[in-house]
Amino acid sequence: MENKPYMIMIASQKGGVGKTTIAINLAISLIYQKYSVLLVDGDIFTSSVSEQLGIISEGNGYKEAIEGDVKVEDTIFAYEPINLRIIPGSPSKEHFEPNPEKLERFYKQISKMEFDFIIVDNQPGLFNNMLARYFNEVAILTTADSTAAVSSSKLAAYCDKYKIKHRLIINRVGYSKFELNVEQVEKLFGDIAFAEIPEDMIISESLSKHKPAYLIDRNSAFSMAIDELSRAYTLRAGEPQPAFPFESDRNSRGGFFSRLMGWGSR
Numbered sequence: 001m002e003n004k005p006y007m008i009m010i011a012s013q014k015g016g017v018g019k020t021t022i023a024i025n026l027a028i029s030l031i032y033q034k035y036s037v038l039l040v041d042g043d044i045f046t047s048s049v050s051e052q053l054g055i056i057s058e059g060n061g062y063k064e065a066i067e068g069d070v071k072v073e074d075t076i077f078a079y080e081p082i083n084l085r086i087i088p089g090s091p092s093k094e095h096f097e098p099n100p101e102k103l104e105r106f107y108k109q110i111s112k113m114e115f116d117f118i119i120v121d122n123q124p125g126l127f128n129n130m131l132a133r134y135f136n137e138v139a140i141l142t143t144a145d146s147t148a149a150v151s152s153s154k155l156a157a158y159c160d161k162y163k164i165k166h167r168l169i170i171n172r173v174g175y176s177k178f179e180l181n182v183e184q185v186e187k188l189f190g191d192i193a194f195a196e197i198p199e200d201m202i203i204s205e206s207l208s209k210h211k212p213a214y215l216i217d218r219n220s221a222f223s224m225a226i227d228e229l230s231r232a233y234t235l236r237a238g239e240p241q242p243a244f245p246f247e248s249d250r251n252s253r254g255g256f257f258s259r260l261m262g263w264g265s266r
């Protein structure tokens with residue numbers, strides 16, 4: 001694959017919209033498509049990848065890798081049910097405020113590793129803008145409510161400021177009869193959606209079993225939407241990157257294309 005590794009940050013302005021859930025399952029879906037994937041728990045406030053996967057990571061993690069206490073390679077955990085590699089959150093309970101130079105050194109280092117994809121689960125809110133150059137794109141997650149959609153547009157503006165390509169993913173679609181429809185979310189956000197992920201009971205089952213939804217049932221509505229998302233990313237990642245991705249990208253997006261062809265649910 002060209003542009004190895006293709007780095008995607010999973011971000012949202014508002015907390016609790018499904019970043020970790022989607023980061024984990026997207027990584028697994030990519031593995032099923034035979035790509036090599038490194039999943040990084042980059043949430044410096046409340047890392048929860050290990051918790052969701054039922055991994056006991058007593059060893060070193062993201063914090064130690066950034067601080068340079070250990071080699072980055074030595075923090076990579078092999079999640080054995082499948083061939084997924086993870087840099088878990090640190091077991092340390094101390095508040096962690098990464099030093100910007102060290103943070104950049106970490107991302108520079110992983111951006112040279114032999115993976116097809118690197119998926120980073122971010123904390124809610126912004127990320128250090130110095131990281132812009134390492135990421136191919138940011139997945140901005142929102143739920144279908146006005147607070148999340150409006151706040152997501154701020155994150156999009158931040159990405160634009162630092163010239164990082166970004167796409168909107170609407171999660172938990174179908175959660176409530178009072179939720180906004182896709183067009184309303186897009187209007188508040190100011191761009192079209194790249195993907196829609198449905199509300200699915202399998203996520204509560206996954207949380208209680210500490211097992212990713214995708215590994216519980218690959219045919220669930222959630223897993224199938226994740227497959228569609230990962231396929232869209234692999235198509236995008238294989239393409240040569242245009243010089244100005246923001247403009248040239250607009251008309252070629254999956255969501256827009258599906259809608260044009262009448263494949264979408266709308």
Ligand SMILES: Nc1ncnc2c1ncn2[C@@H]1O[C@H](COP(=O)(O)OP(=O)(O)OP(=O)(O)O)[C@@H](O)[C@H]1O
Pocket residue numbers: 012014015016017018019020021022043046048122123124171172173197198199200201203204207222
């Ligand atoms: N598609 C979905 N269907 C049903 N429940 C979901 C879905 N996506 C996420 N959830 C639920 O929403 C809650 C938040 O999910 P998650 O922890 O992935 O969000 P987050 O954005 O990573 O949160 P934080 O900002 O705290 O890191 C969890 O209880 C999760 O089970």
Ligand SMILES: [Mg+2]
Pocket residue numbers: 019020021043048121122
């Ligand atoms: Mg999270």
